[in-house]
Amino acid sequence: MSIHAPLYSLLASPASTSPSGITTLSLPIVIAVAIMIAAAICASFLAYFARARRIVRETSAALSAIGDLNARFIERVTPLPVLAANFTYRASSKANFDRFDLNEYARSCVLEREYWFASEIEARKLRAGEYASYSNELMAAGERTIGRSSDDRVKPSRYKKIEQRLFYRSILARPTPIAQVVTTVTYTSPQGRNSYRKHTEWGFAALQSHLQTAQAVRAQRSTTTYLRAQERRLLTPSLRADILRRDASRCRMCGASASDGVVLHIDHVVPVSHGGRTVSSNLQTLCQSCNLGKSNRFSG
Numbered sequence: 126m127s128i129h130a131p132l133y134s135l136l137a138s139p140a141s142t143s144p145s146g147i148t149t150l151s152l153p154i155v156i157a158v159a160i161m162i163a164a165a166i167c168a169s170f171l172a173y174f175a176r177a178r179r180i181v182r183e184t185s186a187a188l189s190a191i192g193d194l195n196a197r198f199i200e201r202v203t204p205l206p207v208l209a210a211n212f213t214y215r216a217s218s219k220a221n222f223d224r225f226d227l228n229e230y231a232r233s234c235v236l237e238r239e240y241w242f243a244s245e246i247e248a249r250k251l252r253a254g255e256y257a258s259y260s261n262e263l264m265a266a267g268e269r270t271i272g273r274s275s276d277d278r279v280k281p282s283r284y285k286k287i288e289q290r291l292f293y294r295s296i297l298a299r300p301t302p303i304a305q306v307v308t309t310v311t312y313t314s315p316q317g318r319n320s321y322r323k324h325t326e327w328g329f330a331a332l333q334s335h336l337q338t339a340q341a342v343r344a345q346r347s348t349t350t351y352l353r354a355q356e357r358r359l360l361t362p363s364l365r366a367d368i369l370r371r372d373a374s375r376c377r378m379c380g381a382s383a384s385d386g387v388v389l390h391i392d393h394v395v396p397v398s399h400g401g402r403t404v405s406s407n408l409q410t411l412c413q414s415c416n417l418g419k420s421n422r423f424s425g
């Protein structure tokens with residue numbers, strides 16, 4: 126009996142009554158029962174809403190329409206990863222670091238991988254375009270179908286609310302193109318006493334416009350190079366001889382001749398890079414030093 130005494134006292138205590146007539150240990154029980162009832166109510170509410178959602182999902186023309194639309198577009202509008210690249214340049218001196226043009230360097234790096242950058246940009250623009258078509262079709266489908274379905278098992282106002290919420294939640298995310306092209310130039314002084322670093326960062330729009338600039342500059346350069354080569358080809362040995370004879374084999378600027386030990390050049394009066402042509406009226410004989418002095422003035 127002694128072994129059962131603690132158990133007995135524990136079991137006995139709920140039975141002991143307070144003056145009000147409520148058992149003294151009944152409060153925790155009341156709380157437990159209240160929690161159970163509340164949980165049961167919650168569960169039934171959740172079950173009710175889950176059932177309503179399921180019914181709306183199964184019967185709504187709008188949700189069926191957006192489901193079909195998403196299935197058709199999802200692969201074409203899924204956002205592509207950030208278009209990322211890092212370019213780094215180590216400057217050879219502090220002066221080199223100071224006048225280093227980060228954007229120009231970045232443009233040359235981008236141009237080296239031009240095909241890759243161009244196709245990655247294009248792929249992202251294509252997705253943005255596809256998303257525009259998706260949006261248009263989505264709006265049309267929404268107008269045509271939202272609020273047009275119902276089901277006897279769900280209150281119309283609740284049906285409409287659930288349908289709208291599920292519809293907007295189903296809209297695919299916009300594939301906003303993101304680029305992150307970071308270009309850094311560093312310089313560390315001898316013995317590593319001082320370290321310098323500066324960088325520039327391009328987003329998608331900047332990357333696009335810099336690539337266009339780089340392509341335009343290259344096109345311009347290749348045109349100039351082509352024109353120079355062409356004009357040089359036109360300067361035939363016989364045309365050279367004609368000009369030398371006309372100018373009496375003397376520099377038209379200083380009058381020096383081969384007998385003075387100078388090297389004579391045939392020069393374009395208006396440089397080819399400035400639109401000058403290879404015709405005798407635009408050609409003159411110059412000595413090397415006069416020619417150099419002139420080309421320095423005309424540089425650019």
Ligand SMILES: [Zn+2]
Pocket residue numbers: 376377378379380381411412413414415416
């Ligand atoms: Zn000269």
